[in-house]
Amino acid sequence: MNVVIAAASAFALGACATTGAAGSAGKDNGDTSRFAAKTEAENPFPSTYRPYPGVPTALVGATVFDGAGNRFDNGVVLFRDGAIVAAGGSDISTDGYTVIDGTGKFVTPGIIDIHSHLGDYPTPSVDAHSDGNEATAPTTPDVWAEHSVWPQDPGFSRAMANGGVTALQILPGSANLMGGRSVTLKNVPARTVQGMKFPGAPYGFKMACGENPKRVYGGRGRKPSTRMGNFAVNRQTWYEAIEYANDDDAKRDLAKETLKGVLEGEILVHNHCYRADEMALVMDMAKEVGYKVTAFHHAVEAYKIGDLLRENGVCSAIWADWYGFKMEAYDGIMENAALLQNQGACVVIHSDSANDIQRLNQEAAKAQAAGQRMGIDISDATTVQWITLNAARAMGIDGMTGSLEAGKMADVVLWNGNPLSVYSRPEKVWIDGALLYDAMDPKRRPVSDFELGQPGEGDVK
Amino acid sequence: MKRLLTAAAGAMALASAPAFAQDVAITNATVATGDGSEPIENGVVIVENGRIVYAGPADDRRYQTDQVIDAEGAWVTPGLFATVTTLGIWDVSAVSESNDIRAGGSPFSAALDVAPVVNPNSQHILIHRAAGITRAATTTMPSGSIFAGQGAIIDLDSDGNPIVKARAFQMVDLGEGGGRIAGGSRAAAHVLFRNALREAGSYGEAARIPGGSKSPRDTTTGDDITVDPRMVGRDTDRSSDTLLTRFDAAALVPVVRGEQKLYVAVERAADIRAALALKDEFPRLDIVLVGASEGWLVANEIAAAGVPVIADPLDALPYGFDELASTQSNIGRMKEAGVKVALNVAGMENPRRIAQQAGNLVGLAKMPGATGLTWGEAFASISSIPAEISGMGGKAGVLARGALGDVVIWTGDPLEVSSVPTRVFIGGVEQPLGNHQTRLRERYRDLDESDLPKAYDW
Numbered sequence: 001m002n003v004v005i006a007a008a009s010a011f012a013l014g015a016c017a018t019t020g021a022a023g024s025a026g027k028d029n030g031d032t033s034r035f036a037a038k039t040e041a042e043n044p045f046p047s048t049y050r051p052y053p054g055v056p057t058a059l060v061g062a063t064v065f066d067g068a069g070n071r072f073d074n075g076v077v078l079f080r081d082g083a084i085v086a087a088g089g090s091d092i093s094t095d096g097y098t099v100i101d102g103t104g105k106f107v108t109p110g111i112i113d114i115h116s117h118l119g120d121y122p123t124p125s126v127d128a129h130s131d132g133n134e135a136t137a138p139t140t141p142d143v144w145a146e147h148s149v150w151p152q153d154p155g156f157s158r159a160m161a162n163g164g165v166t167a168l169q170i171l172p173g174s175a176n177l178m179g180g181r182s183v184t185l186k187n188v189p190a191r192t193v194q195g196m197k198f199p200g201a202p203y204g205f206k207m208a209c210g211e212n213p214k215r216v217y218g219g220r221g222r223k224p225s226t227r228m229g230n231f232a233v234n235r236q237t238w239y240e241a242i243e244y245a246n247d248d249d250a251k252r253d254l255a256k257e258t259l260k261g262v263l264e265g266e267i268l269v270h271n272h273c274y275r276a277d278e279m280a281l282v283m284d285m286a287k288e289v290g291y292k293v294t295a296f297h298h299a300v301e302a303y304k305i306g307d308l309l310r311e312n313g314v315c316s317a318i319w320a321d322w323y324g325f326k327m328e329a330y331d332g333i334m335e336n337a338a339l340l341q342n343q344g345a346c347v348v349i350h351s352d353s354a355n356d357i358q359r360l361n362q363e364a365a366k367a368q369a370a371g372q373r374m375g376i377d378i379s380d381a382t383t384v385q386w387i388t389l390n391a392a393r394a395m396g397i398d399g400m401t402g403s404l405e406a407g408k409m410a411d412v413v414l415w416n417g418n419p420l421s422v423y424s425r426p427e428k429v430w431i432d433g434a435l436l437y438d439a440m441d442p443k444r445r446p447v448s449d450f451e452l453g454q455p456g457e458g459d460v461k
Numbered sequence: 462m463k464r465l466l467t468a469a470a471g472a473m474a475l476a477s478a479p480a481f482a483q484d485v486a487i488t489n490a491t492v493a494t495g496d497g498s499e500p501i502e503n504g505v506v507i508v509e510n511g512r513i514v515y516a517g518p519a520d521d522r523r524y525q526t527d528q529v530i531d532a533e534g535a536w537v538t539p540g541l542f543a544t545v546t547t548l549g550i551w552d553v554s555a556v557s558e559s560n561d562i563r564a565g566g567s568p569f570s571a572a573l574d575v576a577p578v579v580n581p582n583s584q585h586i587l588i589h590r591a592a593g594i595t596r597a598a599t600t601t602m603p604s605g606s607i608f609a610g611q612g613a614i615i616d617l618d619s620d621g622n623p624i625v626k627a628r629a630f631q632m633v634d635l636g637e638g639g640g641r642i643a644g645g646s647r648a649a650a651h652v653l654f655r656n657a658l659r660e661a662g663s664y665g666e667a668a669r670i671p672g673g674s675k676s677p678r679d680t681t682t683g684d685d686i687t688v689d690p691r692m693v694g695r696d697t698d699r700s701s702d703t704l705l706t707r708f709d710a711a712a713l714v715p716v717v718r719g720e721q722k723l724y725v726a727v728e729r730a731a732d733i734r735a736a737l738a739l740k741d742e743f744p745r746l747d748i749v750l751v752g753a754s755e756g757w758l759v760a761n762e763i764a765a766a767g768v769p770v771i772a773d774p775l776d777a778l779p780y781g782f783d784e785l786a787s788t789q790s791n792i793g794r795m796k797e798a799g800v801k802v803a804l805n806v807a808g809m810e811n812p813r814r815i816a817q818q819a820g821n822l823v824g825l826a827k828m829p830g831a832t833g834l835t836w837g838e839a840f841a842s843i844s845s846i847p848a849e850i851s852g853m854g855g856k857a858g859v860l861a862r863g864a865l866g867d868v869v870i871w872t873g874d875p876l877e878v879s880s881v882p883t884r885v886f887i888g889g890v891e892q893p894l895g896n897h898q899t900r901l902r903e904r905y906r907d908l909d910e911s912d913l914p915k916a917y918d919w
Contacts, residue, residue, distance in 0.1 A: 123778040158777050162789075211555070304915075307908050322810055323898070324585065326555035333898045339905060354778055356810070362817060362878050369879035373872075374902060416827060422820035422878045425828055439828055454779075455730070455758060456786035460831040461777040 040257050045146060047197035049186055051432030056080035058094035059414060062102025067109035067388035067403035071381040077107050079410035082432040087404035100428075106418055108384050109404050110166025110187075110411030110431065112391035113159070113357050114270070114317045115297050115350035119170055119185075119193070120145055122153030123354060124450075133173035134180060138217050138224055139237050141205070142254035143180035145170045149193040155354040157446040158461060160187050161437050162358035164413035164426040167198060169395050171206045171297075174272040175216045177224070177234050179206035181258055182270060184395055186411075188431055189446040202396040204294070205262050207234075208272035209282055210328050227278070231285065238289040268294040268396050270317070274328035276304035283312050295394040297350060298322075300332035306343030315346035315394040319356070320366040337364075337386065338371020341378055348394055349386045360387045365420035380420055409433075482511040482889035486524035487870065490532035492516055494860040495539040495844035499837045506537050508866040511889035516860035530870070530884075538840070538875055540595025540867035540887060542858040543815055544771050544847040545632075545724070545751055545807040548599045549579035549586050549615060549623060563604035571657065571716075572708035573601050573610030576627035581619070585811075587896035590617040592813035593875065593882040595867040596625065596848070596857045597806075600632055603726075607639040607650050608632070608657070611712060612724070614851050616867075618887035629852055630722040631713065636732050636752065637783045647732070653704065658743055660705050661713035719745030722852065724771070726751045729783035730758040737766045749850055751805060754784040757791045760798035769801040769850045773808040774818040774842075789825050792842070793832030803847035815843045820876035839876060866890075 038044045057079055064075030066087050076092040078085040086092050120132035131148035134140045149170055159165035166187050172179035182204035185196040209230055218225025224233050241259035244250045261267035269286070273279050273296045286293050295315040296302065300323065302309060302316035309316060316336075323332030337347045349364045351357035361384075368383040392402025401409045410433035417424035429437035438444035447458050485508050492504030494516050507515040507524065515522075552559035561578050579599060580586070589597075600612030609632035615623040634642065635650050643650035705713075715721035723746050725736045733753055740746055750756065750770045756763060763770060772795065776787040792802050804819060806812045819839040826833030834842065841858075848858030857865055866889030873880040885892045904918050 123780050124782055124784075125780050126782075154778055162777065303905050305908075321813070324553060324811075327553050330553055331897075331901055333901050335902045339902075343908070353810075355775065358775075358777065359821070362821075365878045366817070369881075372879070373881065374906065417824075420878075421824075422817055422876060423824040423827070425824055442830060450779075451785075454785045455755065456788055459786070459788045460790060460828060461788050 037252075040261070045144075045194060045197075047199045048192065048194040049188065049190070049197055049199055051082045052188070052434035052436070054079075054082065054410070054430065054433035054435060056097045057430070057433070058097035058099045059102045059107050059412070060090070060094060060099055062105045062107045062414065063418070064107045064404065065381045065384040065419075066405070067385055068405060069379075069381050069385050069389075071379070075107065077404055077412060079412065079430070079433050082410055082434075084404050084406055084408045084410050084412075086406055100414070102414060104417075105427065106415040106424070107404070108164070108413050108415065108419055109388040109402055110413055110429065111164045111360050111387050112395070112402060113165055113168040113351050113360060113387075114295065114348050114391045114394055115352045116159075116168045116170055116357055117173065117352070118155040118159065118168065118354060118357070119149030119151065119153045120172065121354075122150045123155055133175040135173075135175035135216055138176055138213055138233050139178040139255070140172075140176050140180050141178045141237075141256070141258040143172060144183065145172045145181060145206075146183035146193050146197065148172075149183065149185070149196075151190050151193055151196060152448040152450045154448045154451055155357070156187055156189065157448060158354070159357045160429055161426065161439075161445060161461065163360055164415070164419070164429050165357055165360070166411040166413070166429065166431050167392070167395075167397065167401055168357070169204055169270070171204065171270060174206070174208035174212045177208060177213045177230055178237065178259075179208060181267065182206055184397060186431055188436060189448070198397060200397075200400060203258075203261065203267045204270045204395065205258060205267045206270055206272070209278050210272075210274055211326055212272070231281065235285060235289070238285075238291075242289070262291050263289075265292065268394070270295050270297055270394075272297045274298055274300050274326075276301040278328075280305060280308060283308070283314065294396075295346075295348065298329075298352065300329050300336065302345070303333065303336045303339035304331075306340045306345045309340065310343055310345040313346075315348050315390065316340055317348040317350040317391075317394065318367075319352070320349060320363040320370075334366060334370035335374055335376075337367035338374065338376040338378060341371065341382070342376045346390055346394070347386050348390045350391075361415075361419040361424070362422055365422075368420065380418070383420060482508075482866065483528055483891070484509045484526040485528045485530060485886070485889070486526045487530045487532050487537050487868065488519065488524070489534060490537035490870070491534060492860065493536065493538045493837070493840055493875070495841055495858050496861065497837045497841040497845070499835070500536070504537070506860055506868055508868060508886065508889045511866045513860055513864045513866055513868075514862060516862075532870055535883070536871040536873065536875055536880070537860075538593075538869050538871065539844050539858050539860045539864070540869050540885065541593050541815060541843050541875075542845075542847040542851070542853075543589070543594045543597040543806045543812040543843070544803055544851060545612075545805050546597045546599050546812050547602070548589060548597050548617070548812060549581065549583045550575060550599060550601065551585070552583060562602050564601070565604035567605055569706055570603075570606030570709050571608035571610060571631060572706065572712040574613075574628060574712075575599055575601050575611065576613045576624050579613065579615055579623045581621050581623040584897045586617050586623070588898055589811075589813050590619075590885060590887075590892055591882065591894040591896060591899070593816065593869045593871070593885060594812060595869070595885065595887045596853070597812065598629065598847070598851050600630070603632070603634045603638065603642055605642070606709075607634050607643050607653055608709065608713075609634070611721075614853060616887055618890060619892055620890075626852065628715070628721060630724050630749070631716045632724040632726065632751070634726040635736055636727040636729065637781050638726070651735070654739075655742070657705050657709070657713055658717050660710040661717045662743075664710050664714050717743060717745065719747045722747045722749055724749045724751045727783075728752045728754040728781070730755040730786070732783060733759050734762065737762060737768060740766070751807070753795075754787045754791060756800070757788065757794035758786055760795045760800055763795065764799035769803070769846075770795060771803045771805040771847070771850060773805050774822055776808065789821070790832040792822060793825065793834055796834060796838060797832060801846060801850065802842060803850050804842050816876050816880070817878050819843045820878070823876060836876065
């Protein structure tokens with residue numbers, strides 16, 4: 001059976017097969033089972049995303065932040081066939097490329113939001129659209145965010161046009177200790193979520209500690225109602241997942257398949273967690289169980305344990321200035337990112353908001369400036385890395401995007417000024433080398449199905 | 462060594478907390494007066510007895526003041542005016558005990574008055590003072606009724622007395638939210654509104670309220686609206702109270718008389734029209750629109766009605782079916798049509814984002830097909846215009862002779878995300894800028910616990 005799965009899996013990846021390969025293959029091999037669902041390894045909801053066509057393009061004369069911490073003044077960025085060819089100084093030849101003059105402008109990689117609920121909590125934000133929290137049990141590792149994404153959410157286009165966002169991770173909400181799988185999307189308009197799925201991106205796994213799970217379930221008079229209850233439920237769930245993962249004959253279990261994927265390191269843990277003391281406990285729990293936390297999200301107190309986060313190799317995905325809205329956010333400070341950077345810990349600026357995703361560049365700039373005021377000098381190039389390569393790394397897609405390095409996807413933004421200024425906006429956005437937003441061309445701007453025929457259709461927004 | 466330095470700095474912070482206004486002249490400044498004009502290079506601002514006496518280009522006058530500050534080219538502006546905030550009435554929004562924004566369980570609505578419950582020691586007031594906001598309109602929000610209650614104008618200074626003008630406005634939600642609260646539809650909200658205003662209109666001597674009292678004392682809580690005497694009387698029973706309690710009806714008397722502003726929360730173009738039409742029935746209403754995401758669709762009608770608007774600057778998404786036409790160009794287009802528009806803080810993550818949001822409208826002006834604001838217009842939308850809409854025109858949000866001495870010196874362009882105030886004066890008094898956040902920042906500047914735990918690092 002294992003051989004069969006491997007063969008079918010290879011077929012699925014290579015040719016994008018979507019029909020019952022596993023079932024028929026089973027018969028051919030003499031398996032007496034009449035029915036068989038595709039397995040996890042067979043990727044039952046494969047990406048159908050294909051890059052749109054582009055022209056070989058050379059951006060010249062602009063200031064380039066490559067996302068990997070480098071800055072090139074009067075730089076050149078070349079891309080063709082969907083991939084970055086080169087990024088660097090003005091000595092790069094542009095022969096054979098359509099040249100775009102970026103004098104006075106700036107170039108960055110596509111902006112990446114590691115924490116979004118677009119599609120799962122789309123606008124209009126009515127109850128019928130509320131698909132982000134399966135808040136019916138404290139742990140729901142079996143749910144997948146992609147099954148809730150509404151591709152017609154107008155928020156996707158705003159994130160592209162106003163924020164230069166080219167990739168984003170859609171997470172289930174934080175009502176549950178284990179909220180389910182995330183999905184990483186390319187920010188392209190599509191009829192189906194599969195048409196947006198980032199090819200080759202690993203799954204993420206949303207966990208939440210602290211106030212939300214205990215409030216949601218404690219409010220219903222059930223476990224967990226305390227932080228100790230949170231840990232108890234988590235640990236017991238992990239022990240059972242370990243048993244499952246160790247049992248070759250275990251009956252399929254969607255929830256435990258996801259947890260097994262986490263234990264195997266194939267699914268990355270994104271843990272909503274605010275308080276420093278609690279993050280430390282979670283890191284110990286991860287060691288106890290044998291998994292790794294990839295990033296703490298909303299980590300408003302991360303600055304208190306920058307050393308610990310650095311030593312454990314855990315990123316902090318944070319806001320610039322959200323604070324005070326809940327008890328565990330009371331110690332939020334604007335210097336959080338800068339203090340973490342100063343400690344050598346990994347910083348990602350995230351949005352968790354359909355509004356802030358449109359201005360992640362400004363959020364990063366605010367965090368940078370707060371650091372500078374306390375004497376922590378962080379370059380513009382490093383600040384841009386917080387919303388590009390660092391985000392990509394924590395999402396497991398840094399080999400493909402997040403910086404303007406040769407061979408990576410040509411996810412590129414041309415800004416009409418320094419992206420760290422409040423006065424700057426994206427002028428053009430390319431995804432895999434295809435021009436999908438152009439401020440100078442009213443038709444090069446997506447309008448979702450929902451917006452057609454409505455007041456303001458096609459407006460600049 | 463580090464701890465010694467910290468201790469010294471802490472002592473200085475306490476010592477520098479001022480108790481009284483000093484006359485001050487700020488020279489060599491980039492002065493933005495807040496009136497919509499562009500900044501003035503090499504400007505001067507002079508404050509005497511807590512009021513502005515001069516703001517403009519440098520001239521050859523000599524400064525006989527307690528203090529002359531050479532700004533070295535830095536930006537100097539009036540304090541920012543944040544309108545429709547909840548500053549001072551909550552500590553942690555999710556901690557209900559600390560949160561006075563809504564009172565869904567109360568039998569009262571329009572009568573709710575924010576003035577007695579504003580906490581000047583709230584960390585949010587301290588944090589926003591440090592962000593350059595010197596005055597704000599603060600209010601409870603609708604919960605049990607379409608009426609939110611009576612908002613106040615506050616200052617954010619450290620003197621323990623935040624109320625500048627109590628009962629400055631009443632707020633009512635006649636949009637989607639109001640419809641839900643009123644029983645399920647906008648139609649219900651409109652009937653509830655008319656019933657309430659008619660009750661208020663007939664309230665008074667003709668009501669012949671049983672158990673009438675002697676005249677209550679004339680209690681002054683603001684500079685032009687006193688507590689309605691009927692609300693402090695002892696005659697509290699009225700058999701006809703049904704949809705509106707006696708107190709709520711009394712609270713709406715100044716609204717129906719046009720003595721108190723009525724902030725009407727609406728987003729949809731049709732709801733805006735319906736709100737403007739209220740003046741046909743209640744001609745003395747002094748209406749201000751709040752929200753107005755689709756205002757640009759009816760901008761000429763709003764302008765013709767002479768109704769000002771407090772609008773969300775960066776809404777670009779259809780959050781509800783009443784905001785389908787949301788666009789960041791909304792404010793610019795209304796401004797072009799002649800509407801007086803201030804930025805609404807209510808929809809922001811926190812009020813200190815007003816400067817950032819105003820800056821975005823300047824950036825928007827560069828986008829083909831979009832309508833933004835000039836720098837001067839954008840700054841006015843968070844300074845003089847919200848002050849004017851709030852009834853403090855010429856007194857706040859502007860550096861002009863006779864205005865209150867609310868002056869901020871900045872690290873850079875105040876609309877830029879990297880800028881913060883270096884010094885803040887409110888009513889001519891320099892303010893301390895420390896708070897919980899600045900203390901945390903200093904405590905965690907390093908993670909050194911080699912001598913003692915962090916708890917001793919203060």
